[in-house]
Structure formats: C-alpha cells, structure tokens
Amino acid sequence: MPLRISVGLFVVFFSLSGCGQDYSLSPPADSEQITVTVKVPKELKTETMWVMYRSATCKSLTHGASGQRIERDGHHSVYKEFQRRGQSDLYQVKLPKDGGGACRWHLANVTFGVVYADTTEFGENVTQGGGGGVVVIFDHNNSPRGGADTEIDGDLTIKKDYYPWVSEAFLGGYRKHISLVSSGGLYLKYQALQARHVYFEPALHSDYTIYSKEPKEKKEGNHTAFTYPDRTVVADGKWHPNFLKLQTIRTGRDRDCFDVWRYANCPGRRPQLLPDWLPEPDQPGFGRYLIVDEWGNKLPSYFYRLVGENGEVFQGLTELNGRTNPLPESARALRKAEFPERVW
Template sequence: MYNQSKIILLSLVLFSSAGCSVSQAVNKTLSPPPDTKWVNFEIKNPSQYTKPFPLEVRYISYECKKKRISGFDGSVITEPSYNVIGIPMQQESGDIWKAKVAMTGGGSCKWTLSAVNLGIEYIDAIHLGKDLVPGTAVGVSLAFDNDASRNGQYTATFGDLNLSPKYYPYIIEWKLIRNRNDLTLLGQHDFILSQVTNVNNIKFEPLLDESKIIRYIEPEKKIKGVHAKIIYPDGSVISDGTVFPDFDKIDKMNVKK
C-alpha cells in the first residue's frame, strides 16, 4: 500500500519551512481553465510486486504570497505560496498506468504547475525473503519552473521525456536502532532530476532485474572499526565503511540465474 512517508519529495520540498508564518490561510482550490495545457504521464509497471505511487504535484502562486518571520534575524520575508496535492495513477491496461496534470491550476490564487514526482515502489516483498518490509520509492522528480529547480542539480530537457532507468532489489538489514529488513530498489539515482520545457508527454518505463540482489547488513553492535557489510550479487563482500553499493559494479556483473 502507498505510504506518504516513503516518498522522497526532493523537488517538492517546501523552501518556506524555516521560520514562522505570519500570513492568513491561502485558498488552495484549483480550477483549471478550459484552455489549459495538460501534461500526460504514463508509467509501465515492471513487476507484479511493484506499483506506481500517486503523482506528487506541486503548484505555485505568486498571486497569493505569504509572509514568514526569518529564524535568523527576525525579518519578515515575502514569498510565493505552494500547493501540494496527490493525483492517483489509473491502471489503463495490463502494466500501463496513466494520469494527467494541468499546467494551469487556476483558482483565485492563479496556481501554476511547479513540480511533479512520479515513480514506483515495492508493494510485496515475500517472494524475495521472509519478513521483508517494502521500503522507499524510486522514480523521477520533474521541475516545471526555476523555483523547483533552484538547487541546480536538475538536467534541462526540451520536449517529451521517455525514461527507462534500471533497478535492482536492495535488501537492508537494520540491526542497531531497529530490527527490521527492508526491501527497496537500487538505481543509479533514487530519483532522476529533470527540468522540463515544452513537454506534453512523460513516460517512465523502469526496468527491474531481480536476478541481482544486493544486501546491506548492519553490525549487531556499534564497535569502532566494525562496519556494515555490502554483499554483492556475485557473493563479494565489502566492509570498509562504504555506505552505498556501487551501481555500475552491479550493472556489469555476470550472475548465473
């Protein structure tokens, strides 16, 4: 089942989180005008054990600005308002899921599209091991304006976008703070960051190869010099303080199925 706390918001993070709000409530009602442009989203679900999560959509308003008090010097800062909503993906046929988003949200605040998150997550883990808990999602963070992409890490694209990143099962065995085994997805990036311009269609067709399973095993006790183990699909083990598996190394491995 979709769990909001699993989603890495990335471009949907509200930059106004620091400080105290001093503005009145903003009218977040959306009313797309008849002539608005719509962006079509399509996800090809790679497995019966995964599922697309609802689109995380953020609109921005420069009409209904809000004020907050800076936590640094007490000054009053005026900034745009944000409106984050979820739009469920609809299963069209087989493994194809679709949704559409209005570029102009309208309403009294004249909302316009700023950012969208889309992707997949495991919903069932039992086929890869006992007591595994489906973990965090992976996918794409799309910026539709400069406000959403201001961290400078977004790749600029023009026109329709078709992405087919590869993912592998990644089992994390937590032992120090919590005793739980998570099944998540390992890709070259958890979320691909892309700033889109003049786009009508977004297709996300992830590839999932479950023949290569990676494990991260925490030590049972926190001891100086004792590190977590990363076990690669070919059986090789790294325990030198490395935190993240080497995706390129995994991708090049030849593993007997």
C-alpha cells in the same frame, strides 16, 4: 526513505496575503495537459503522485532567523493516483498545466515513483525502502526535494536499470527494508520546462538482488557488508551498493561502458544466433532460434536476416524473449545469419 509524504516533515508556517481570497485550484477547461506515464514491471506498483502548484499572486509569508519578513510564491499541493491503461502495464496521470483560480496557479513540480507491490517475498516484516523516486520540475523553482540534477529540452523519457536491495540493520532495533538501486540515488531529479509528456520506464533486474547487513556493534572498522549477485562481499565503508558493479555483473561489460563520456569507445553488443532449434509447440513443422549478445543476454527487438540452404530468406524482429518469429523446418539448415541493424 519511502516516497510516501510525511506531512509533518514539510509543514511551513506561513500566511497567504489577502485572507478573504479563494486559494483553491480551478483549472480552465482549455488548460494544456501534461501527461505522466509509468511502465510498471509486474513486481512493482506506482506510489501516489505529489503534485505542487505555485502562485506569484498569492504569496506565502515566512520569517527569517532574525525575524525579518520573507515573501515567497505560494504553493498548493494535491495528490493523484495513477490509472491503469486498459490491461496494459502502463499507468498514467494527466495534469492541467494551468491551475487557474484567483491565485493563477501554475504546475511547478511532481514527485512520483515505484516500490515493491508485495514485500513479503523478501520475508516477514520487511518494509519499503527507497530508490524508485522521480522528481520533475516544470518551472524555475526548486522542488521539495531540491533542485534538478539534469535539464531536459522538450518531452522527458526516463529509462533506467534497477536492482533489488535487501538491507538489514541491527543497531537501535532490527529493521529489514527492500529498496531499489539505480544510477541516480533515491530520486532522479529533472527540470523539463517544455515537457508535455513524461515517460518513466524502470527496468527491474530481479535476478540480481544485492543484500547488505549493517554491523551489530558500533566499533571502529565495522562497516556494512554488501553481498553482490556474484557472491563477492564488499565492506568498504560505503552506505550504498555500487551500481556500476551490479551493471558489470549482469552484462559482463567493462565499468567504463556505463560512463556517458566513455560509452562511445566501448564495443557494441555483438549479436549471435544460438544453434539450438526450438520447436514451436502450437505449430507443428515450425520452430525458432534464440538471438543473444556476447554475454548471453537475450536481444529483444533486434533485426535479423537468415538465409536458408536453398536461398530462402527469413527476416524480422526478435520478440521480448530474444526469439525469432516461427520459422519453417526449411530454416534449420542455414547458409547465413545476418544482423543488419539494431532497432531501438
């Protein structure tokens, strides 16, 4: 489901005690701020953030199945748009932790996420699916999306791999969606009681799109067929792509390497210097090398130390495309290539 909030879906009929009271937010000027930052890949965009405040002072009243009165903390929703920081790919929202007002509101949870900025690249009439959502809970209550899957101490940093998923459905009318596949389902859900900074960095692997087609006829044995980036087709009765299969196709690593309990026993990424000398167009007499791991993936921010034939040392960090800094022609004849440490 898209992150857009369907108001009708979440309407709860309740009355707040004390009808003459002012239930609006009024954050004090010195309220502590919580900052949420998203690093947005160029193909994606942020969705409107749904912010929920709660109050133990202004209760909400509901009735159970047998008519009994049930009092709960009141809640108040606001919606915020992310603001771009300069010309960067960082988008940010700042929220007062203390909502103030007569109800003494406090920040309870936020729901936000990313979706494709332009769905037309996947064809006409393609609509947004789901999968890029995040829920962060700042108190001891559940969010509208349920409870947290992960509890975090201190600030929260989320870095996850995502894959495009183009799905087609036929029963009940033709539909085509573009969704995002990750390790956490439609929403990643965290409880971060002490967080003052939340950072979300989705890594989108656009070259590894997965396609699925639901059956056109409802019949025993008919299942949704998933076509993976390596062209294998799987129809095993599952409704969702296999994230670990996507990870192994992209990296070449064993599936166990993506299990947090087994990762420690997996071999590290082994850096290697490709032999090709890449001339630098804007600097005559200079060129670069490319550093990759054993599967050919470019290694950004990787420390290298190269020793030339005459003993001259060239060292630094690779750029985002895995290339070294511009090197003089004297670096073309190397005696040694070392990778002393990985910088995270």
